[in-house]
Amino acid sequence: MARVIIRAPTLDDEEDFLAAMRASREAHRPWLYPPQDAAAYRDYLATLGERKHGFLARRREDGAVVGWANVSEIVRGSLQSAFLGYGGVAAYAGQGYMTEVLGLVVRHAFGALRLHRLEANIQPGNVASIALARRCGFEKEGFSPRYLKVGGRWRDHERWAIRADSVRGAPRR
Numbered sequence: 001m002a003r004v005i006i007r008a009p010t011l012d013d014e015e016d017f018l019a020a021m022r023a024s025r026e027a028h029r030p031w032l033y034p035p036q037d038a039a040a041y042r043d044y045l046a047t048l049g050e051r052k053h054g055f056l057a058r059r060r061e062d063g064a065v066v067g068w069a070n071v072s073e074i075v076r077g078s079l080q081s082a083f084l085g086y087g088g089v090a091a092y093a094g095q096g097y098m099t100e101v102l103g104l105v106v107r108h109a110f111g112a113l114r115l116h117r118l119e120a121n122i123q124p125g126n127v128a129s130i131a132l133a134r135r136c137g138f139e140k141e142g143f144s145p146r147y148l149k150v151g152g153r154w155r156d157h158e159r160w161a162i163r164a165d166s167v168r169g170a171p172r173r
Contacts, residue, residue, distance in 0.1 A: 084106075106136060
């Protein structure tokens with residue numbers, strides 16, 4: 001049985017999510033800038049919909065927030081692809097929770113969302129995130145200089161991707 005559960009974040013999660021993100025701020029920078037206040041969290045919730053699915057990850061045993069993930073910019077038609085973003089909570093780093101979280105998110109993306117491909121763009125210096133993507137079956141596809149603006153700066157990223165047909169037990173499309 002998985003130690004974590006994932007589900008869509010709601011307004012009821014605001015306090016727990018923000019406390020976890022504030023406590024993880026030093027670990028996230030300069031890689032991630034998740035919401036740090038109520039207005040930013042509510043703006044994030046407003047972005048969720050048909051083209052962006054959010055997942056809040058909590059420990060089964062006590063409900064503690066251990067991380068989050070987004071499947072965004074979903075493109076249908078002949079592409080059936082999306083981008084994956086994620087972040088863990090510093091207090092639970094190195095305990096395997098995010099490996100479980102991404103496993104569940106990938107299965108959901110290739111199952112319920114019927115996607116063919118997920119792409120994660122990761123800054124080259126973020127060795128923990130690269131190791132996580134690799135553990136979860138993502139393969140490095142390339143390098144994109146000054147690809148994405150993070151924290152107000154254009155930053156280089158490595159492109160990592162996984163396809164439904166490379167995941168054991170995933171539906172073939």
